[in-house]
């Protein structure tokens with residue numbers, strides 16, 4: 001039996017695991033096995049029939065993965081968790097679970113590029129249409145809801161402009177129509193923001209980012225009501241098959257233990273870098289949830305406990321100036337992905353958001369001069385000195 005660990009910092013280390021069941025092993029053992037041996041043919045029959053608890057085959061469940069699923073469910077304050085091979089395996093399983101042919105999905109105005117690609121595919125194959133909403137007033141959200149709307153799908157902060165969506169507002173409207181709200185909580189993690197507490201129905205993650213935190217695994221997680229998760233486990237997970245490998249779960253359990261410590265430092269470092277960027281003459285617009293002058297600051301104060309580690313900013317000049325600035329960095333790495341110990345920098349217009357048509361890209365604020373920075377865990381002074389020496393020559 002797992003004890004009920006009350007505080008987040010404790011649960012992140014202990015939830016879902018009892019070493020007494022595992023020969024006293026302090027670390028969660030890695031069950032690197034594809035299948036499980038039945039004592040008898042009759043036991044196999046009972047397991048398949050669901051009349052006896054126990055493992056059958058690792059696509060249907062694995063003890064290492066199970067610990068992670070229980071842990072993330074507790075951290076998000078949800079009933080049940082489910083693990084996937086990637087963030088996109090999680091996104092696609094959730095969207096396919098909640099829609100049928102000819103339905104409609106209402107999304108925040110700004111989505112992870114592959115989520116956008118998936119919605120295009122769903123339109124082509126199943127005539128599932130989608131619309132985008134700023135979600136900044138109830139009237140605006142209501143005006144975009146159709147009789148066939150079956151999901152409201154939200155990212156906050158939105159990548160890369162860090163615009164925030166007021167989840168309380170979205171939930172109020174969604175309840176009027178009885179439409180489930182799904183939140184991609186990748187940028188915030190449950191340490192900074194817990195959408196289920198606000199009344200959202202499903203939370204998902206690219207665990208590749210802050211949850212793993214060490215740039216060595218690609219994975220996805222979903223948390224929601226027991227009935228929804230169990231149904232997904234038996235359909236979009238089991239039959240489409242995008243399961244998490246036991247080794248990846250093992251790496252994530254290791255990474256997750258330090259999530260609160262890492263997020264504190266990511267947020268603190270990002271605040272320091274934001275202050276410095278603000279004073280630099282070569283820096284234009286800055287997008288950061290911790291900016292007290294931003295229009296979204298009141299939303300940040302309401303639903304996020306800290307600003308997180310992501311900052312986007314414009315380098316004054318041209319696209320070439322932005323690229324030149326990146327090329328001059330010494331130890332900051334040019335790479336997509338985020339949430340790692342290493343500070344990572346990327347150019348959304350030509351990298352993560354290159355598929356977005358130029359017009360919508362500019363409308364979203366993704367200019368050719370925009371840079372996205374995932375502030376790492378290095379000494380903030382070193383991060384700043386690297387940015388500064390590169391900015392100074394632009």
Ligand SMILES: *Cc1c(COP(=O)(O)O)cnc(C)c1O
Pocket residue numbers: 086087088089091112155159184186187205206207208209218219220
């Ligand atoms: C990276 C990311 C995804 C996709 O996750 P993968 O693990 O790369 O499949 C989805 N949503 C957001 C916000 C992301 O940053």
